[in-house]
Amino acid sequence: MNAPHLLAVDGLGKSFDGLVANRDISFVIHAAEIVGLIGPNGAGKTTLFNCLAGFHTPTTGRITFEGHDITGSTPEAAAALGIARTFQIVRIFHSMTALENVMVGAMLRNKRVPEARRKAEAELAFVGLTHRADTQASDLTVSEQKRLEVARALATEPKLILLDEVMAGLNPTEVREASQLVHRIHQRGIASIIVEHVMEGIMPIAHRMLVLDYGAKIADGTPAEIAENPAVIAAYLGE
Numbered sequence: 595m596n597a598p599h600l601l602a603v604d605g606l607g608k609s610f611d612g613l614v615a616n617r618d619i620s621f622v623i624h625a626a627e628i629v630g631l632i633g634p635n636g637a638g639k640t641t642l643f644n645c646l647a648g649f650h651t652p653t654t655g656r657i658t659f660e661g662h663d664i665t666g667s668t669p670e671a672a673a674a675l676g677i678a679r680t681f682q683i684v685r686i687f688h689s690m691t692a693l694e695n696v697m698v699g700a701m702l703r704n705k706r707v708p709e710a711r712r713k714a715e716a717e718l719a720f721v722g723l724t725h726r727a728d729t730q731a732s733d734l735t736v737s738e739q740k741r742l743e744v745a746r747a748l749a750t751e752p753k754l755i756l757l758d759e760v761m762a763g764l765n766p767t768e769v770r771e772a773s774q775l776v777h778r779i780h781q782r783g784i785a786s787i788i789v790e791h792v793m794e795g796i797m798p799i800a801h802r803m804l805v806l807d808y809g810a811k812i813a814d815g816t817p818a819e820i821a822e823n824p825a826v827i828a829a830y831l832g833e
């Protein structure tokens with residue numbers, strides 16, 4: 595892809611009391627690109643997400659988004675610029691309905707309730723949850739709660755969405771549906787970075803894969819390229 599990049603990460607590092615969770619990571623993400631982020635347990639994937647979305651301040655390096663330096667910005671500032679995320683363990687408001695949860699996302703752009711409601715209804719429809727709009731979030735299935743988080747993230751009108759293990763715990767039909775959802779997000783012109791252990795969910799749809807091991811990027815290429823990369827194979831066999 596030759597389009598100008600959306601996100602640039604340059605020499606990013608993050609340490610926790612001497613434990614290096616991310617080391618010297620550099621990559622770019624282009625508009626509407628689908629990028630898988632994989633690596634063995636503890637490789638630093640969630641830490642990288644937290645740095646990108648403003649939940650952690652990197653120890654070293656720089657993150658730029660559409661030319662803005664967002665290194666160490668707050669989650670609110672990152673969201674306002676167009677970076678949305680979901681969480682490995684869903685963080686929804688359990689006592690609120692599905693619709694109300696998505697309205698919280700929509701209100702980032704427009705505080706007026708009727709507009710937020712319309713936007714939320716549209717995003718619930720996009721993820722296939724219209725029939726659950728008035729259901730309390732705690733009563734949704736795991737698969738539905740994951741889709742609800744995606745709807746809430748989309749309601750913030752992101753240019754980049756960070757999806758953290760949205761396919762974990764899903765059955766094969768749900769994994770296929772989640773893959774299709776990611777593809778439809780791409781068709782809306784939104785880039786996604788997807789942390790995923792479910793390879794059959796991510797490999798067929800990703801344009802590119804980034805592989806982390808012990809906090810460092812060890813590969814960056816198409817799914818076919820990384821599947822044959824000796825360093826990637828060694829990282830997984832050594833797990």
Ligand SMILES: Nc1ncnc2c1ncn2[C@@H]1O[C@H](COP(=O)(O)OP(=O)(O)OP(=O)(O)O)[C@@H](O)[C@H]1O
Nearest residue numbers: 610613614615633634635636637638639640641642
């Ligand atoms: N807030 C924190 N404080 C201290 N150490 C942390 C913190 N967050 C992550 N770590 C450590 O950083 C390393 C990378 O963790 P991280 O959760 O980013 O990996 P991961 O690739 O997302 O793992 P998994 O696939 O198991 O979710 C681990 O050793 C972890 O224990």
